[in-house]
Amino acid sequence: MASDVPGSRFFVLEEGMFGPDDTQFSKVAPVNRGDPPQCPRCGEPMGMLTWLSPYRVELELYGAAPGDFVEGPGYDVLISQRVAEAYQEAGLTGLLGFNPVEVVRIRRKRKGAAQGAIPPYFAVIACFGRGAVDEARSRIRRSEPVTCPECRSxxxxxxxxxxxxxxxxxGEDVFRPRGxxxxxxxxxxxxxxxxRHGFTNxxxxxxxAYVWDPDGKGPPASPRVGPG
Structure with missing residues (x-):
């Protein structure tokens, strides 16, 4: 099983948990939220409530230095200024927002963790891309069938x-796939x-090769047929 886009490979991006730059964040009050985006076909929410200004966070440092990529609650992630600049200079697509973040507090979560210089951060989200999971050739066990051919939620x-x-x-470089x-x-x-730039975390x-199976349910018993 491999990606069938000629000349392209795709990867799931996650934080480097337990690594030397392991960093996470939580949102600090006041936390303002807007409505989640909706599927244009079925009207169901696509994702979680959107995070609105002010963008205030508490950093949690588990490693020796703050990372360039930081995950937190919801679909929002933080990227350092150097990631933002390199991404934009390279003309890549898919990240939305780029809202400057105020770091209100810093907590060391692991004994002996050093604190490096805290870079400027930006809050971004990955777009909901057009790329869609191939249900027939993917090994995804679902709790309910896919019914909407647009969002495939x-x-x-x-x-x-x-x-x-x-x-x-x-052609999106960073996205959340349909399905x-x-x-x-x-x-x-x-x-x-x-x-190339040595960005961290x-x-x-x-x-x-991506595996996510928190309850040990295993892969589906048989291939599934995608929406028609």
């Missing part, structure tokens, strides 16, 4: 590798940018 119990339906990806919006998927271009897993 359905509960996920486990993932044991997935791929994108040919012809659906529209698997709980994951941030990135292009080879984005992964190469991170490697990012882990990349090829989508065909």
């Amino acid at each position: 359905a509960g996920v119990d486990s993932v044991h590798g997935f791929t994108l339906e040919p012809g659906t990806w529209q 698997k919006r709980g994951s941030i998927v990135v292009s080879e271009r984005f992964a190469a940018l991170v490697q 990012m882990k990349f897993t090829p989508i065909e």
